[in-house]
Amino acid sequence: MAETQIYAVEHDSHGDERVVGEIILIGQARDIARANGAGFREISSQALASGGVITRLGAPQGMSVEDAARRLRRLAPRAIVTANNIYRSAEALVRTQMGAVAAAPAPLRGVLGVIDTGVDTSALPPNAVLSHQAFAGAAPIAHEHGSLVASIAVANGARVQVADVFGHSTDGALAASAERIASALDWMIANRVAVINISIEGPNNAILAEMIERAAERGHLIVAAAGNGGPTARPSFPAAFNGVLAVTAIDTSGAPYFRANRGAYIDFAAPGVDVPVALNGAVLRATGTSFAAPVISALAAAHLSAPSPRQSNRVVEHLRAGAEDLGAPGRDNVFGWGALRD
Known part of the structure; x- marks a missing residue:
């Protein structure tokens, strides 16, 4: 069997799953350089065809994912920063x-x-x-x-x-x-x-x-x-x-x-x-x-x-x-706009 990525998973305070100790960022090369300079560990980076670079970063030793994300947002205020959630x-x-x-x-x-x-x-x-x-x-x-x-x-x-x-x-x-x-x-x-x-x-x-x-x-x-x-x-x-x-x-x-x-x-x-x-x-x-x-x-x-x-x-x-309207008239919380069967 081919090898696949293996994730250590934890739950945050809301019960949502995420990769232990990881933050992901969409930004520019300068944002990654600032993160590396602040003690974050670059795990992988990929240029996006739709713009920017997506990067997996390991949090500095002893820093929680929440604190690491806050730190990165201060370092790179124009970047998008979040936990690496699991689906x-x-x-x-x-x-x-x-x-x-x-x-x-x-x-x-x-x-x-x-x-x-x-x-x-x-x-x-x-x-x-x-x-x-x-x-x-x-x-x-x-x-x-x-x-x-x-x-x-x-x-x-x-x-x-x-x-x-x-x-x-x-x-x-x-x-x-x-x-x-x-x-x-x-x-x-x-x-x-x-x-x-x-x-x-x-x-x-x-x-x-x-x-x-x-x-x-x-x-x-x-x-x-x-x-x-x-x-x-x-x-x-x-x-x-x-x-x-x-x-x-x-x-x-x-x-x-x-x-x-x-x-x-x-x-x-x-x-x-x-x-x-x-x-x-x-x-x-x-x-x-x-x-x-x-x-x-x-x-x-x-x-x-x-x-x-x-x-x-x-x-x-x-x-x-x-769509066939199956619930309350119009859009509803159960069926949406209705059913499409084929």
Whole structure:
């Protein structure tokens, strides 16, 4: 198995996960030089196609992440500085059902960026995966989550460009860092991938907010899983960022998934409960907002072939016009504007 990044993870005072002792910064070379001069340890730096440099920094010995971030903001007041938060896949349940039959795939008519785990390209139709990039290791590593998300997108008519952003936390669980997700977003921007699906959930993060804003300003459309924390959970990110379409999950009867997040940030609902997905000769039943998001993103990708602020707004209006209003009249905190089923 190819090597991936391994993160030591801790919880902050709000219970959000982050990499121990790390801060990330988007700024200029002079900001990094000031940080190095003040005792911060440069772990990695990458020039961003969308502007500036993103850098992972280790906090000086004995300094907390909070104090280190405050120190960096004083040293580099124009830079964006935050903890290197950890994100997990927005999956709730996957099970195998013998004898089940998945729906026939739709004709491929759009291109969708998928920021997730690596995918099993052999399980997808020929020419369905246009690119497969590793952002947290030497090579992409196929995992079930990304493979299911990509399979649903392909079944709904999208070819995919996949960014594998997942490494592992020290307990062996899959984990993606804010810095790696930001790098993948920058790659999508540079390669003009118009619609991007992110079936990942975690905390608010200023650098991810910045990268989402950069993408939206350029006319990219970003679709994200609303999260599986339950009706009273805090908003999940990146779905709750401005400029992102947040997708919740419903079952075949139109009832909301009982573990799906709710809130004013929800935009659309799509099938995400016991969804049949053909993978490697078996049919898996996938549940979670992770698996609802690619239904919406694939539909959007069919109508947005290149980044365009004007056209992306038209696509959102088209989706709203086609949505089935399932809850209170108009937009609501459970279903958003309503459901799109295919």
